[in-house]
Amino acid sequence: MPDAIKKVVIAGGGTAGWMTAALLNKVLGKSVAIELVESEQIGIVGVGEATIPPIQTFNRFLGIDEKAFLRETQGTIKLAIKFENWRVPGESYYHTFGAPGTTMGFCSFHHYWLKAKEAGLDKSFWDFDLNYLACQQGKFNKINTQNPLYDMPYAYHFDSALYGQFLRRFAEQGGVKRSEGIIEHVQQNTQSGFITGLQLTDGRQVEGDLFIDCTGLSGLLIRKTLGVNYEDWSHWLPADSAQAVPSERFDKTLPYTRSIAHSYGWQWRIPLTHRNGNGIVYSSQFTTDEQANETLIGNLDTKALGEPRTIRFNTGRTDQQWCKNVVAIGLSSGFLEPLESTSIHLIQSGIIRLMKMFPNQGISPAMVDMYNAESKDEFETIRDFIILHYHVNERDDSKFWRAMREMTIPERLAQKIEAFKETAAIFNEQNDIFRDASWVQVMMGQGLSPRDYHGAVNAMDNQTLLSAMQQIQQAKMQPVAKLLGHDEFIERYTSA
Template sequence: MSLKDQQSLDFVIAGGGTAGWIAAALLARFSPPGTRVQLVESEAIGTVGVGEATIPQIHLLNNALGLDERDFLRETKATFKLGIEFDGWQREGHAYMHAFGQVGRGAGLLPFQQYWLRAQQLGLAKPLKHYSLNETAARGLKMQRGRRTPQSLEMPYAYHFDAGLYASYLRRYSELRGVTRHEGMIARVECDGESGEIAALVLDDDRRIEGRFFIDCTGFRALLIDGALEAGFDDWSNVLPCNRAMAVPCATGGDFTPYTCSIARKAGWQWRIPLQHRIGNGYVYCSDHLSDEEAAETLLANLDGKALGDPKPIKFTTGKRRKHWHRNCLALGLAAGFLEPLESTSIHLIQSAMSRFLTVLPKGAGDPAIVDHFNTQADFEWERIRDFLVLHYWANEREGDPFWDGVRNMELPATLQRKIEQWQSAGFIHREHEELFTEVGWFQVLAGQGVEARSYNPAADSLSEDELKALLADTETAISAEVRQMPDHAPFLRSYMMQNMPQGVPA
C-alpha cells in the first residue's frame, strides 16, 4: 500500500527545539488513535533559545496538555511575569509598563481610557500605573494567583522560563505518548516528482523518514517550507530594521522581578528576563548603526551579575513566509518567520498556529480552501503583531540617535497608521477581529510613549467631575489594598512550587 493510500494520520516534524516539541506534544495529545508522529532532530544543531518570556496565552497550551503548573515551574526554572517594562523608549529616564490585565474600570458603555483622557484634560489623571493591578504588584515585587478579590480584580500572568528546559520537558511528555524521535542531520528533502509534495526526509546516514504531512521546525534555515517548497518570504525590515541579536545569560542575585525589562539602547534594545537560576539577557540591534563588537561590549557592561558565557550573535531578517502552510508542509517557529521578542510573542505564534492546524487536521496536503483560510489567518495575526511592535519604535522622542531618528520618521503600514489616527482623533481603539493585542494593550503603549489623543468621546462627560474623581480614586484605592496583602514574588514562588511536590523531587 502506498503512502497516498493510507488513511491514518502520519506526521513528520523536522527539527526539535521549542517549536518542534510543542507540535509533537499537541499532536500526541489530540490526534486520534493510530496517528504516527515522528520527529527528526540533531543534537549537533543548537537552538536560538531566546524565547524565554511569554504572554498569558501560554496557559491555554499548558492546560490543553494537562501540565501541572507546579511541576512545570520546577522543570523549566520558571518565574512569574505580570508585564513588560519599557525603559527609555519614549526618552531617556522615562519608563512605562505594558502590564497584563485590565487598566482602570469603565463606566456605562465607555472603556476606562475615555474617562482617563477626560481626567487628563482636567488635570485629575495620574499615570496609568496607579490604575493597573498588575503593574502595581509588579513594581512592588508582589505576586498572587487564584484569589477572588472583593473588587473582582483579576491578575493574569505569564512566565519567564528556560526555553531549552521547556523543550526537554515537552520531549519527555511526547515520547511517553508515542512520539518517535530520530537523531540525525537532514541531508536533503525528497519531493514527489508528480505532485511536488514532500515525500521524505533523507538523513546524513541515508535513512529515509517518510510521512504524509511535514512540519518545518528547522529554524531560520527553513529547509522544507523554503528550501524545498519555495514558499517565499515577506521582508519587513523597512519597518522593523533590527537584524541582529547578541545574547548571554548572567548570574542572578537577590529578588527576581515579576516582569520582563526592555531597555532602549543606542541602536535597539536590551532584554532582561529573570529565571530562578539565571537571568537571560540580549541586545537586539541594527547592524547599520552598531557593530557586533559594540553590541557585545554594551551588553556585558549592563548585566546584573557575572556573564555565564560569551555573548552569542544571532542574525535575522524580520518578516514572515508568504505561505505558512504550503502543499503538505506547515512552518512553525523561526521557519515561519521572525518577529523580534519585544512583546514576547514567539512561543504564542507557535501555539496559535498549531491550535488553528488542529481544528482542520489534514490526512494529506489539505484541501486548498482550508489551506488558503489558514494562511489568511496567519497573515492577519503576524501583520497585526508587526504593527504593534512598530508602534513602539515610531512613538519615540530619542532625538539625536540616527537609529531612533530613522524609525521615528519611517513610513508606517496603513493598518497601523489608521489605528494611530483613530486614537489621536478621539482616543478610540478598536480590536480588529481576533488580533492578539487588546485595546488595553494598545492603550498602555500609546499613552506610555506619549502619543496624545486630541479629544475623547463626549459621552465621558456624563459623569460629573466629582463622579470622575471618585472613579479614579476608588480604582486606585482598591488596587493598593489588594497589593498590600500580597506576598513577595520570590517567597511565593518557592512556597507554591513546594506544594504537592512528588516524593523524591528535590526542592
C-alpha cells in the same frame, strides 16, 4: 495529493518541535502516528524565554502541572514588560497583562481616565492597574476571586531549552517517536511536488503524509525545498542581529521583563530562578557587533556566565506558512524580534490553527488558503504593534531613532495611530492577540496624547467621576498588601 493523513513528521525539535508534537499527540491520540526528527548536533536559537498569558491555556490543555512546569524550567512569573528609554532617555512605562481600571459604562476605562485627568486627577493610568502595582513592589500571588476588578493575568519567564526538554519527555511518554539524525535530503513527489520523506545522513528514510517544518531560521522544508518566498520587513524593522548571554541570578527576582532602549536597538533582561537571560537586539546599519557587545556586557546587573553568542535574522514572514503538505511552525514561518514576547505564542497559535483545520481525509486547498490568511493577519498585526514602539518616539540622540520616527509605516497602523490621537479610539483586527489595553498602554507610554475622548463619559459630572476614580484606585490597592514577594511565592508554590 495524499489521502487520509496517517502519519505526521516533524522536522526539527526545540520549543517549536516539541510544542507541536505534544499538542498533536494530545488532540489526535493514536489515530495518527507522529515522528519527530532532530539532532543533538544542531543548536537551538532559544532566545524566547518570556511569554504572554495564553501559554497557560496551552499547558492546561496538555494537562501539565504548573508547579512541575515552573520547577523543571526554572520559571518565574511575568506580569508585564517595563519599557525603559523608549520615548525619551530616562523615562519608563509598563505594558502589563492587566487592563487598568474597570468597566464603567459604554466605552473603555481610558476614556474616563482622560476626562478625569482634565478635571484634576493626579494618578497615572497605571495606578489603576493591579499588575503594575504588584510590579512596583515585586510581589505576586494567586488571587482567588471572580471579581474582574482583581484580575491579575500573568505569563512566565522560563528557560526555553528546558521547556523543550520538558515537553519532549511529556510527548514521548504519550507515544511520540523521536528519531535522532541530520536531514541530508528531502524527497518529493515529482508530479505534485508534495514531500514524501526525509533521508537522514545515515541512510534512514522517514516517510510521512504531512510534514511540519520546525527547522528554525533555515526553513529547510518550506523555503529551501518548496521555494516559498520570504516577505522582508526589514524596511520597517531594521534590527537584524542579536547577542544573548546568561548571567548570575539577581538576589531579588523581578516579576516582569525589562526592555531597555539604547541608541541603536534595545536590551532584554529576563529573570529566571537559576540565572538571568540577557540580550541585545540591534541593527547592523547603525552599529557594529563590537559596540553592541560592549553595550550588552557593560549593562549587565550580574556577572556574565559565558561569552555572548550572536544570532542573525531577517524580520519578515514566509508568504505561505502552509504550502502543499508542509506547515511551517516557529522561526521557519517568520521572525519577529522578541520585543513583545510573541515568539512562543506564534508557535502555539500556529499549532492550534492547524489542529482546527487538520486535514483528516486529505489536504483541502480551501483550508490551506484559510490557514494562510489567518497567519498573515496575525503576523502583520504583531508586526504593526512592534513598529508602534519604534515609530512613536521623541528621541533625538541617534540616527537610528530619528530614522524610525521618520519612516513610512503600514497604512493600517498609521490609521490606528491617527484614530487614537484624535478620539482615543482603538480598532482591533480579528486576529489581534493584543487587547485594547495593550495598545493604549504602549501608545500613551510612547507619548501619544489624545485630543478628545468618547462622548459617553460626559454623562458623568466631574465630581462624580473623580470620586469613582478614587474608589477604583483604592480598591486596586487593597489586595497588594496581601501579596507575597515574588521569590517567596515561587519558593512556596513550587515546593508544595
